[in-house]
Amino acid sequence: MSTEENIVIRTEKLVKSFGENHVLKGFDLELNRGENLVVLGKSGSGKSVLIKCMVGLLYPDSGLVSVFGKEIPKLTQLELDELRTKIGFLFQSSALYDSMTVRENLEFPLRRHWMHKTKDEVNELVMEALKNVGLERAVDLMPSELSGGMRKRIGLARTLILKPEIMLYDEPTTGLDPITGREISNLIVAIQEKYHTSSIIITHDMECAKIVANRIMILIDGFKYTVGTYDELVKSDDPKIKPFFA
Ligand SMILES: Nc1ncnc2c1ncn2[C@@H]1O[C@H](COP(=O)(O)OP(=O)(O)OP(=O)(O)O)[C@@H](O)[C@H]1O
Ligand SMILES: [Mg+2]
Structure with a gap:
């Protein structure tokens, strides 16, 4: 159920360009409390940009991005720091010191x-x-x-x-062998169950998506193209959806 208090992250008509490179053109997303939402999209489609907007590492040109009902671009540095203690961000490069x-x-x-x-x-x-x-x-x-x-x-x-109450995973299984990738995917599910986290998982790895996703959202050309469960989308005949499941 998508009641307002059940939504922990929301983007509405989110627009982000870098010069002439129009990456997000009006992206809508809702992350429900406790769910694992997978975001699929081609390389360079703006998935990392999207989650960076959610933690205030990038600022949108227009549109709404809110976390726990707070509009990220309107927060002071102090408020942003406070909010970030509730958000875990697993970077694509998982940079350790x-x-x-x-x-x-x-x-x-x-x-x-x-x-x-x-x-x-x-x-x-x-x-x-x-x-x-x-x-x-x-x-x-x-x-x-x-x-x-x-x-x-x-x-x-x-x-x-x-x-963290929210986890943002940017390609958690990329570069790993299938067995290790599967272990990480299972870990993501275990974390959801143990801590009741709400998570966005960005991935190209369909096995990961299958294991972790409550819902899958597909990002194409800067917009939300579709959203559904793995079982719904895998059956699709849509030529834009099929390649993701090939
Ligand atoms: N700080 C930045 N300055 C300029 N351009 C950027 C910046 N960050 C991202 N971009 C551009 O935005 C586009 C989307 O990048 P992003 O990293 O979000 O892609 P992605 O969907 O995460 O791709 P991948 O699957 O390869 O990680 C790319 O064209 C990239 O060059
Ligand atoms: Mg990326």
Whole structure:
């Protein structure tokens, strides 16, 4: 049910251009509380731009983008920082700090947001986050000692440590082998179930979409083309939808 208080992120007629490059031309999206919404779109169609607008890393040219009912472009830096503590953003590159251990990487977001924690409390949070992604043993490793799949997991653990209400995943399985990709997809579902997070998952990986999505939205030419469940869309004869499921 899409009642107003059930919607945690909304974009309406969202427009974003870079010079002559008109990326989003009036994009409408609603993320319902507790759902996993997958956004599909060709490379360069504006998926990363879309979620960057949601966390105030990019500003739209026009249209609405609101999170928990707050219009992102209207927030002060302080209000934006406060809101961002509720949003976990797993970047496409899952950038870890190479000169810090896994533990230090995980402590980093806590230092900014929860300065009043004791050492024991911080340790507990670090270990809980690592347990969530099945990598407690990696706590003292350096990022250079991790595989690609492990880096993704540690990136995810670092995001989860603030117990976000919203998760934004930008291509969480890209660059991983199918088995590791499937593990990450299952982890996304486990996080949804454990923390009741509301999530947007951007992906090209249809197996990931199939595993995680409650609904799938397709972005074409700057607009929402369609939205439906995996089972609905996979059956479609629409020549614009079929290629995504080929
Ligand atoms: N900061 C920026 N300045 C200028 N152009 C940008 C900027 N960010 C994105 N773009 C442009 O916006 C378009 C959409 O980029 P975006 O990264 O959102 O694509 P995407 O759908 O995420 O693609 P991919 O699947 O390859 O990650 C591209 O043409 C890109 O060059
Ligand atoms: Mg992208």
